[in-house]
Amino acid sequence: MIRYLxxxxxxxxxxxxxxxxxxxxxxxxxxxxxxxxxMASGGGGIAGAQGTEISQExxxxxxxxxxxxxxxxxxxxAFVWNALHGDLGRSFRSNQTVAELIANVLPNTFRLxxxxxxxxxLVGVTLGTLAAVRHNTWIDSATMxxxxxxxxxxNFWFGLVLISVFALNLRWxxxxxxxxxxxxxxxxxxxxxxxxxxxxxxxxxxxxxxxxEGYLTTARAKGLPERIIVVRHSLRNALIPVVTIAGxxxxxxxxxxxxxxxxFARPGLGNLAVKAIENxxxxxxxxxxxxxxxxxxxxxLLTDVVYALLDPRITYT
Amino acid sequence: xxxxxxxxxxxxxxxxxxxxSSPLAEMADRQIDARSRLTTLGRDLRNSRGVMIxxxxxxxxxVIAIAAPMIARYNPIEQDYGQTLRPPNxxxxxxxxxxxxxxxxxxxxxxxxxxxxxxxxxxxxxLIGIPLGLVAGYYGRWIDRVAMGLIxxxxxxxxxxxxxxxxxxxxxxxVNLMIAIGIGSIxxxxxxxxxxxxxxxxxxxxxxxxxxxxxxxxxxxLHILPNIASPIIVYSxxxxxxxxxxxxxxxxLGLGVQRPTPEWGVMLADGRNFLQQQWWIxxxxxxxxxxxxxxxxxxxxxxxxxxxxxxxxx
Numbered sequence: 227m228i229r230y231l232x233x234x235x236x237x238x239x240x241x242x243x244x245x246x247x248x249x250x251x252x253x254x255x256x257x258x259x260x261x262x263x264x265m266a267s268g269g270g271g272i273a274g275a276q277g278t279e280i281s282q283e284x285x286x287x288x289x290x291x292x293x294x295x296x297x298x299x300x301x302x303x304a305f306v307w308n309a310l311h312g313d314l315g316r317s318f319r320s321n322q323t324v325a326e327l328i329a330n331v332l333p334n335t336f337r338l339x340x341x342x343x344x345x346x347x348l349v350g351v352t353l354g355t356l357a358a359v360r361h362n363t364w365i366d367s368a369t370m371x372x373x374x375x376x377x378x379x380x381n382f383w384f385g386l387v388l389i390s391v392f393a394l395n396l397r398w399x400x401x402x403x404x405x406x407x408x409x410x411x412x413x414x415x416x417x418x419x420x421x422x423x424x425x426x427x428x429x430x431x432x433x434x435x436x437x438x439e440g441y442l443t444t445a446r447a448k449g450l451p452e453r454i455i456v457v458r459h460s461l462r463n464a465l466i467p468v469v470t471i472a473g474x475x476x477x478x479x480x481x482x483x484x485x486x487x488x489x490f491a492r493p494g495l496g497n498l499a500v501k502a503i504e505n506x507x508x509x510x511x512x513x514x515x516x517x518x519x520x521x522x523x524x525x526x527l528l529t530d531v532v533y534a535l536l537d538p539r540i541t542y543t
Numbered sequence: 544x545x546x547x548x549x550x551x552x553x554x555x556x557x558x559x560x561x562x563x564s565s566p567l568a569e570m571a572d573r574q575i576d577a578r579s580r581l582t583t584l585g586r587d588l589r590n591s592r593g594v595m596i597x598x599x600x601x602x603x604x605x606v607i608a609i610a611a612p613m614i615a616r617y618n619p620i621e622q623d624y625g626q627t628l629r630p631p632n633x634x635x636x637x638x639x640x641x642x643x644x645x646x647x648x649x650x651x652x653x654x655x656x657x658x659x660x661x662x663x664x665x666x667x668x669x670l671i672g673i674p675l676g677l678v679a680g681y682y683g684r685w686i687d688r689v690a691m692g693l694i695x696x697x698x699x700x701x702x703x704x705x706x707x708x709x710x711x712x713x714x715x716x717x718v719n720l721m722i723a724i725g726i727g728s729i730x731x732x733x734x735x736x737x738x739x740x741x742x743x744x745x746x747x748x749x750x751x752x753x754x755x756x757x758x759x760x761x762x763x764x765l766h767i768l769p770n771i772a773s774p775i776i777v778y779s780x781x782x783x784x785x786x787x788x789x790x791x792x793x794x795x796l797g798l799g800v801q802r803p804t805p806e807w808g809v810m811l812a813d814g815r816n817f818l819q820q821q822w823w824i825x826x827x828x829x830x831x832x833x834x835x836x837x838x839x840x841x842x843x844x845x846x847x848x849x850x851x852x853x854x855x856x857x
Binding site (some may be wrong): 237240241242244245247248249252255256257338374375378379380382383386387389390394395459477478481482484485488489499500504505508511515518519522523 | 586663686692693695696697698699700701702703707708710712713714745784788791795796797798808811814815818819825828829832833834836837839841
């Protein structure tokens with residue numbers, strides 16, 4: 227395991243370095259001069275010369291302040307070094323640091339993604355197990371229909387349906403905002419629906435495969451009750467691939483939160499990033515994207531580790 | 544025609560008369576073989592409920608997209624302030640929005656946009672992803688390591704995030720949306736193809752082609768690619784649905800197709816403010832997205848089940 231981690235961790239670091247290079251390049255791939263874009267988007271943060279013509283000296287001064295006068299590799303080195311120290315630059319629009327802006331909303335997004343993951347695992351594993359145990363019955367068909375619709379339904383539309391039914395008509399839960407637990411239920415359901423469908427399908431397929439194994443015939447032959455056979459002997463093995471998918475789903479949920487946060491007007495990384503794109507506030511876009519990518523890479527690494535721990539047959543060399 | 548299970552006895556007392564003695568007869572045999580394989584495939588496709596339902600629905604969507612000008616009764620972007628916020632009725636089958644535009648006509652024309660986004664972005668992704676995966680898988684070594692390193696970096700951005708970043712840089716428009724989703728879908732294609740090539744590369748017929756002196760492009764193009772075609776077809780089909788969803792999501796966020804173009808995601812964003820009273824504004828474009836992606840998913844899953852008999856057990 228340690229040998230495996232010794233290979234896997236540097237690989238993850240390399241991927242993160244590559245991802246930060248991509249994020250760093252964003253500002254340099256922009257059509258036009260970053261300084262002029264910054265000025266056009268507000269520019270108050272650094273120069274305080276919003277919307278006004280600037281002289282050549284001012285222009286050079288801003289380039290110097292932003293470090294744009296240095297060679298690209300030096301700029302990238304500084305970008306990574308600063309990011310490692312929690313410095314993701316300053317917003318073009320406000321005087322706040324990007325790290326501060328992200329820190330304010332990050333817990334909201336993580337809470338939403340984690341709750342969605344919890345809901346989707348609970349719903350997905352339960353439905354998938356029921357479908358496999360009651361194979362070829364109406365329960366199986368209903369679960370598969372749920373899975374089909376769950377994957378095809380756009381989560382932002384499902385969110386709007388939930389708002390319409392539970393917030394506007396029944397008035398059971400708030401439609402928007404971030405206050406308290408009641409406000410997170412609808413967004414978490416909207417976000418988790420797709421993952422629940424994916425997990426239900428996988429649990430069913432995986433459990434069906436395990437249920438046909440010879441050792442379960444032995445378990446049945448010695449008279450074990452079906453409940454023990456399913457829960458103790460089958461589900462444990464069947465859930466191994468589910469753990470991997472659930473881990474990967476977390477990244478998708480973080481990315482999906484971008485849309486759901488806008489639907490429910492919840493403060494979070496998604497809302498922050500979308501507003502930043504509208505305002506051409508690129509340091510904020512870079513910061514949010516980098517944070518999500520880092521969270522995703524780390525989750526993938528952890529998923530692999532859990533996978534290896536769960537299944538003793540898996541060896542990594 | 545005759546496989547190892549049913550050998551034809553050629554010599555000895557039980558020898559059967561040869562049925563294919565001339566090249567012409569052999570050719571006829573091959574044609575019958577190909578025809579029977581096609582017949583089997585056709586029967587499998589027809590017997591698959593998923594393929595039939597999904598295929599019919601998808602065909603209907605394609606017909607609607609092509610015949611949109613004939614099906615839609617109104618101009619999808621023409622505003623009519625005398626007809627604002629009308630509920631569904633015989634005149635306006637899906638009602639009208641706050642600008643008096645006919646929702647049905649907008650949904651019908653939206654089919655064209657969504658199919659374009661789905662098909663063109665998948666075409667972009669496969670045009671880059673397939674050669675990348677082929678080269679990485681076939682040549683291996685440093686080419687594979689470099690290509691897969693790049694792919695891993697792209698995969699660090701989950702879901703629509705990569706497309707999101709690209710749109711942030713190049714700006715929002717229909718063309719940019721298709722390019723962004725296309726680039727965002729490259730890693731999946733490249734990985735799938737590479738994996739398939741790796742498992743095919745070592746097979747004896749590829750080995751044999753190499754031994755008789757076939758050049759690499761011929762081996763890859765004629766011997767490997769046709770044999771990994773089925774996972775490519777299945778993946779591409781399913782990816783069209785994902786791309787349509789991604790396109791609608793980004794347009795919903797204001798980062799894709801711009802108003803007043805009748806795009807389903809944009810229409811949903813417009814309907815957000817009228818959820819309580821005028822539910823039809825957001826309901827129908829949402830249904831359209833769902834039916835289209837459902838059709839494509841059913842079709843893709845059905846084709847996969849036919850090509851992979853192991854899945855038919857479940």
